[in-house]
Structures are given as structure tokens and as C-alpha cells.
Amino acid sequence: MKGKFYGIGVGPGDPDLLTIKAKKVLNDVDIILAPETKDGKGSTALNIAKPHLNKNIEIIEKKFPMTYDVEVLNKSYDEISNFINKLVNDGKKVAFLTLGDPMVYSTYIYLFKRLKEKDIDIETIPGITSFCAIASKVGVPLGENEETIAIVPSVYYEKGDKKLEEILNNINNIVFMKASGEIDELIDELEISGHKEGSVFVSRLGLDDEIIERDIEKRKGIKNNYLSTLIAKKNVKSR
Amino acid sequence: MKGKFYGIGVGPGDPDLLTIKAKKVLNDVDIILAPETKDGKGSTALNIAKPHLNKNIEIIEKKFPMTYDVEVLNKSYDEISNFINKLVNDGKKVAFLTLGDPMVYSTYIYLFKRLKEKDIDIETIPGITSFCAIASKVGVPLGENEETIAIVPSVYYEKGDKKLEEILNNINNIVFMKASGEIDELIDELEISGHKEGSVFVSRLGLDDEIIERDIEKRKGIKNNYLSTLIAKKNVKSR
Structure with a gap:
């Protein structure tokens, strides 16, 4: 089985502002990666998508550092994109959730840039900004x-x-x-x-x-x- | 019954890039107004929304003039917004379809500006640009x-x-x-x-x-x- 990576914009907050496409893909993947910014606070993007998940999907919350330290950020992006790359190479369909649109000031951009250098299938699904x-x-x-x-x-x-x-x-x-x-x-x-x-x-x-x-x-x-x-x-x- | 006017962004073209909210509202209204730019060519916005309409809803295609003549345009916007106002005052829920996002270079803006001067309930639903x-x-x-x-x-x-x-x-x-x-x-x-x-x-x-x-x-x-x-x-x- 061939794996694939999806970057999914979940929109600005109202779960119903997800696109029909985002909902379809989220219910088709094997693993959902959700960014968590503060320890224990959970993922805002995941909370937006949750009402539309209608099957049991493995959810992994990944902590992103809240810092302007480029070295710390790059290390974190490297780690997470390597983790995604491995999952996709193992044949998994993996979705990464991001607030708003994935291509407008989003953390997804930094993962996307790293992953497009690797030989995996990537699809980005736009969201309401x-x-x-x-x-x-x-x-x-x-x-x-x-x-x-x-x-x-x-x-x-x-x-x-x-x-x-x-x-x-x-x-x-x-x-x-x-x-x-x-x-x-x-x-x-x-x-x-x-x-x-x-x-x-x-x-x-x-x-x-x-x-x-x-x-x-x-x-x-x-x-x-x-x-x-x-x-x-x-x-x-x-x- | 109280009527309401909805401006709905249908996104860039792929029907699945409609939001879940747009789909819900479109299946709840009484009348869908769809802009037609060229005679007989039908409405692009309607074609995008159509796959998601799961009940019989009255559809009215309204021709918008393709011109830079401000007088002709204003007359057309006045007529269509008066038409919408009357429908809403008759208790109808009316949706107007627009490509992309309703607030970004859209014909909807000119209808919205006219209708917000009148005493009717309006809701705008954003779309993927x-x-x-x-x-x-x-x-x-x-x-x-x-x-x-x-x-x-x-x-x-x-x-x-x-x-x-x-x-x-x-x-x-x-x-x-x-x-x-x-x-x-x-x-x-x-x-x-x-x-x-x-x-x-x-x-x-x-x-x-x-x-x-x-x-x-x-x-x-x-x-x-x-x-x-x-x-x-x-x-x-x-x-």
C-alpha cells in the first residue's frame, strides 16, 4: 500500500467551516497529526475537526515549541517531518491539521517544504482563512x-x-x-x-x-x- | 415566518471545496439565486454547488451584465437587490451563490451593501478563495x-x-x-x-x-x- 501525506486547513474555528473535502479525507486517513502549542491544552485544530470524525482514527498530538528561536524551531520541524516521512513510507495515510489555510502563515509550510524534498505523495487541502x-x-x-x-x-x-x-x-x-x-x-x-x-x-x-x-x-x-x-x-x- | 438572506461562497471550482456550512444552508433555504454571466451558458457557481443539493429547491438564475459601465451595473444591482429584499420580506430564505469568497472581489459585495441598508436578516458564509x-x-x-x-x-x-x-x-x-x-x-x-x-x-x-x-x-x-x-x-x- 502506498502512503500519502495531507496538509489540511480546518478553517478559522467553526467546525462547519471545514470543507467537504477536508471531512472526506480526514475520514479516510490512518493517522491524524494535530499540533499542540501548550502542554496539556490540547490541539485547537483537532477540536475544530473532531465533530466530523466518524470513525476511529489514530490521533497523535505533536507539541510545537512556542518560540522565535530558529534553531529550536528548525530542529522541531526536522523531527516532525522525519516522523511523517517514516509513517508515509510505511504505507500510512497521514493528515496534518492546521488552522485557517495551510499556505497562509501556517506551521504546515515548514513541514511541507521539508517533505516535498522527499519522495512521498503530498496533497494540500485549502481552508477558510x-x-x-x-x-x-x-x-x-x-x-x-x-x-x-x-x-x-x-x-x-x-x-x-x-x-x-x-x-x-x-x-x-x-x-x-x-x-x-x-x-x-x-x-x-x-x-x-x-x-x-x-x-x-x-x-x-x-x-x-x-x-x-x-x-x-x-x-x-x-x-x-x-x-x-x-x-x-x-x-x-x-x- | 421570518425570511433571511445568505451570501454563500462556493469556493474556486471543486464542489468538494464548499464548506459543510454552505452545504447545510443550501439545503435549508427556499430559493437559490445563481449568477449567470453569459446567456444560455448557465451559472458556474450553481454547477459547483449542484452536486450537494439533496432536496428540491427553487433555483433562479439571474443574469449579470458583463460590462464596466457603472450605470448599467448599478441598475442591475439595484434591481436584483430589490428582488431579493421582496423575497425575504415575503418570509423566504434566499441564498445567493458566489465564486470563491463573498468578500474578496465578488459581485455579492454590491448586493450586500444595498441589502444591509434594508431591514432584513443577512448572513455571509465565507468560501475558499x-x-x-x-x-x-x-x-x-x-x-x-x-x-x-x-x-x-x-x-x-x-x-x-x-x-x-x-x-x-x-x-x-x-x-x-x-x-x-x-x-x-x-x-x-x-x-x-x-x-x-x-x-x-x-x-x-x-x-x-x-x-x-x-x-x-x-x-x-x-x-x-x-x-x-x-x-x-x-x-x-x-x-
Whole structure:
């Protein structure tokens, strides 16, 4: 029997935002690998997929280090991809779960890059990104007509950051991912560039402690949760 | 009975890339509205959803004008949103189908904006975007670590376009939507900015006449199909 590796996007959180394809594949594989970020906390991606698993499948939760230390990260990615490679070579069908979409800022990318160097069959199944789910939920279009969209990770939030300034100058709609911690400086920059009034801040969408704030000035001085996103739209009157 | 309007993203083409939620809602509504772009050609979005419809639901195909004439477009959006409003006020549950994600360059946005001014219940259900499906299929990550992503519609493809130049200067990964017609000038710009070598051109993904071209120079002088996308990555060696 020939094994295969599947990278599966489970979407932003609502189990029903899994695709029909993801559900089919998850019920066809031998082993599901689920990333666990904090000891004992379990896997968020697995909790999203669980309601759709209708047969007994071996589930392995793999701990990923929460660190920016590249050496530690690489060692961990090497180990896990070697582990997957071995399983697939043993003829197993293995699925790796990932939040949102596998090709957008996902841990899966680092495993995928390593595994595609090896001689195994790989299929990646796309998922609903967090920002598309947020845009639908709050009713804020990400792009129309000739507008542009940018997706920007939190590292660019500092005031005076030249790259941030130029992105703000040139892009109509910007999704700021992981708008966690204090975002006061970012909000100031959005005011200067004309993005502030039409923006919306969203934290922990769909969860009990969800926050949707259309007056983003109110988010100043607050240490925001890790699962926060800010959609900034240029020259739009506030809604 | 209270009516409701649903905007439903059916994803990029593969019926199994519909979400479980989209399938549930489609089998719960009274009427499905499907956009038809060319007379007699039927609705692509409806063809994607059809395999998952397991009860008899009234289907109405609505013709949308293929034009850039804003007056003609607005008149059409007004008419269709008034039609939807009336159905919902009559207590009907109505679903409007849209390709990809409803909030990313979709016709749905123009209906949504009109209908949210009226006093009806609206829910938008996100879908897999074409660019996420393409990235998964061709194995090209859209964004990692501190990289940025931009989504750029085809209007910016001209050589010497200042905005294109600045986007190329500042963004690592760029998705060029609707890379149709000749894209020679765009390819020249990508070479200058260092995006060319790591890029991939994809046309009609998943269809019989699918094209995946990693040497994008080869796309010069060719009139590309409307359903074409170019993912450009900065400073990546060609794969």
C-alpha cells in the first residue's frame, strides 16, 4: 500500500467551516497529526475537526515549541517531518491539521517544504482563512473593483516603520494579522494614512469573549489577545 | 415566518471545496439565486454547488451584465437587490451563490451593501478563495514569518505604473488576480523587482485545459484566459 501525506486547513474555528473535502479525507486517513502549542491544552485544530470524525482514527498530538528561536524551531520541524516521512513510507495515510489555510502563515509550510524534498505523495487541502471569516462576519468587504489588499503580520506595527508607511500609502485594504499586544502606534499610523475611520478590530471571533470594535481608537492602551485581527480600509466613512 | 438572506461562497471550482456550512444552508433555504454571466451558458457557481443539493429547491438564475459601465451595473444591482429584499420580506430564505469568497472581489459585495441598508436578516458564509486553492495545488506558500502578501487586480499591470512599482518594492508575495490578456509588461516589472524567478502562472486550475507554468517568461506574447492568476514571490530561486 502506498502512503500519502495531507496538509489540511480546518478553517478559522467553526467546525462547519471545514470543507467537504477536508471531512472526506480526514475520514479516510490512518493517522491524524494535530499540533499542540501548550502542554496539556490540547490541539485547537483537532477540536475544530473532531465533530466530523466518524470513525476511529489514530490521533497523535505533536507539541510545537512556542518560540522565535530558529534553531529550536528548525530542529522541531526536522523531527516532525522525519516522523511523517517514516509513517508515509510505511504505507500510512497521514493528515496534518492546521488552522485557517495551510499556505497562509501556517506551521504546515515548514513541514511541507521539508517533505516535498522527499519522495512521498503530498496533497494540500485549502481552508477558510481567518480574515475571510472575519470579513464575512462583520460585513466588511476586503476588496472591490480596482482596490488592492495587503496581509501584514504584526512585526510591521511600529510607528515610523518605513515599510508600514509605504504599504499604507499604496494599499486600500489591509489585514493586520495577530494584532495582539498594544497597537496604539499602529492606530496612529492608520489615522495619518486615512485608514482609521473605516477600520474594524476583531478579537476571538465566534468565541464567548469575542470583541468587535468599529471605533478602533477604543483599543488604545489595551493589551489585545493573540487571536486579534484589524481590517483597515482607506477613505471609508465609519459604519 | 421570518425570511433571511445568505451570501454563500462556493469556493474556486471543486464542489468538494464548499464548506459543510454552505452545504447545510443550501439545503435549508427556499430559493437559490445563481449568477449567470453569459446567456444560455448557465451559472458556474450553481454547477459547483449542484452536486450537494439533496432536496428540491427553487433555483433562479439571474443574469449579470458583463460590462464596466457603472450605470448599467448599478441598475442591475439595484434591481436584483430589490428582488431579493421582496423575497425575504415575503418570509423566504434566499441564498445567493458566489465564486470563491463573498468578500474578496465578488459581485455579492454590491448586493450586500444595498441589502444591509434594508431591514432584513443577512448572513455571509465565507468560501475558499481561488488564490488559496492555487497555492495549495501548486505548493507555493503565500506568506511565511514576517513576509507580507498583496492581492492586486489586473488594472495595475502596466509598465511604469507607480503604484505597481511601489507594491513590488514593498511586498514579498503578490497575487495578481485575473492575469488575463497579455502580461508581458507585468513580467518585465517582476524581473526588475526580483519577483520573477520564484513566480508561478496558473490558468483554469482543475479544468481540462489547466496550465501551470513556473517559467513565467514563457507566458509572454500569449493572450491568457480570464481565469488566470500569477503568484509572484520576491527573491526566491525558481523551483
